[in-house]
Amino acid sequence: MKLHEYQAKELLARYGVLTPRGRMVEAPRDARRLAEELGAERFAVKAQIPAGGRGQSGGVALVTSPQAAATATQQLLGRRLVTNQTGSAGYAVDKVLVEEALEPSATLYLSLLIDTATASIVILAGPEGSGDIEERVRSGEAHVERLETGAGGEVPRKDIEALAERLGLSRDLQSAFTTLVGQLRTALIELDATLIEINPLAVTTTGELVALDAKMILDDNALFRHPDLNALRDDEDDDKIEMGAQDHQLNYVRLDGDIGIAVNGAGLGLATLDMVHAANGRPANFMDIRTTATSLDVAHGFAMLLENPSVRSILVNVHGGGMQPCDIIADGLGIAMRRTGRSCPTIVRLAGNNAEYARFRFKNFGCKVIDCPDMWTAVSRAVDAAQSAGARQ
Known part of the structure; x- marks a missing residue:
């Protein structure tokens, strides 16, 4: 079961993962009010569909005022968004995420997934996050590090720190990265997720790691253990x-x-x-x-x-x-x-x-x-x- 970005961020926040301030809205007036409450200099207005590639398809707008947030929300709601991950039918947009737009000093790529061939939890990480990361990796323009961590048990801290070092992170960021990976791994196991992807993962000027975007896929076969998560199901996403x-x-x-x-x-x-x-x-x-x-x-x-x-x-x-x-x-x-x-x-x-x-x-x-x-x-x-x-x- 694929979650919307706002749903994934709400779940990850329970595990201590930092995300930008904001929430989901379903009407332009609510977008304006929320933007006024946030009081930020810039806002990101994002169409909520269970697929990536929104930025390249006009599904994300960066604006500088509450009224502009309302206008962008109105333009997105009711639209059928087609991306390189949706197929030709696309998805109808009936909700958007309005949040503070951060200015990171750098971005990373980070994901945890289940390797179905080995039943191992795999960490994939890259020194640069971007919406077209898959294409860039295939073309050789970007490189992603891979670390298999087994099916369960603790992962030696030194292995995660070594991964962070290969990404070129400073000593302080290595510690923050190791903590974040531990939070995501706990979430992956406890929520019966098969994928958690943070792309991009922002490095702020204050040395924090913030999930600017989040993708999560839950194992349908395990939803009987999570009745609260089953309620998150999107009827249009699921046949x-x-x-x-x-x-x-x-x-x-x-x-x-x-x-x-x-x-x-x-x-x-x-x-x-x-x-x-x-x-x-x-x-x-x-x-x-x-x-x-x-x-x-x-x-x-x-x-x-x-x-x-x-x-x-x-x-x-x-x-x-x-x-x-x-x-x-x-x-x-x-x-x-x-x-x-x-x-x-x-x-x-x-x-x-x-x-x-x-x-x-x-x-x-x-x-x-x-x-x-x-x-x-x-x-x-x-x-x-x-x-x-x-x-x-």
Whole structure:
């Protein structure tokens, strides 16, 4: 789950991370009042969307008066901001962050993330922060230091200080940098975050390190431990269809193909997607039915496939286990077809617990399915059905 900048800063402030004075507003008059309260010489007015690249796309304005802050807020609110990280659709701006604009003596880059290959917490740091840091690193114009700190436990202070020294920081700043890294690492672990990025990290004239911008991504799978963080979810950032699937015990990801896929097991699902691609087919989704799903949950999933106008055939590849027999899958498909009133070529491969009973349930529901004895036959029939349906359109 991607957080807005103002949300990330509010969370990091709990851990002692310094941020500019300011807060989120949703109306121009509130922006003016806040700027008057701050009493600064300059203000930063920032569109709040869950993506970077705002500065290069007109999503950040630097102004010198409360009225100018109000004007900039009015110009941003309601705008659909497209950046190099949003895709062509962009995000609608319905809130902005108004804060004091600082004049740093230098800027740094700092991020902590989870390396999924090693389960290690990795620190990335660079001697210069900028909005185009990724491009500059790729082109060789900028360099980022990397330090792996393991999956848990304390990180030797000398390792962080050595990293700070490689960044060219003075002795006093090395101490402040080490403290900040410790704060961010604690936040990363306690909040179940997968990324915390400070870019730019300002070095003030008084020797403080201040997060001018902050990005944070939380692990969706750990949100059950953080009901307060779950409330921070942005509906536009999260695909409503995918989030609805989560509520029905389904792991669902939309793709751009024409073959709706339903499996029970992530590994089986990935193997099915690979086989569809090998048969020159195009999956319309990944849908893994969890063992805790009921027939009504399964019906919700099949309804998503049937209501997707791009789906020209459905491939059901399930292996009944102790907690998820095949007949629950069959009941779900039958209920979905009755609810939606739509059917399309449906190819099934059933094995395991209650496979034969599931075939009986298909007949009871009147589901005209194509029953296949093995995965490759089922995949081939599903691809042929989708291509034939496409040729007729």
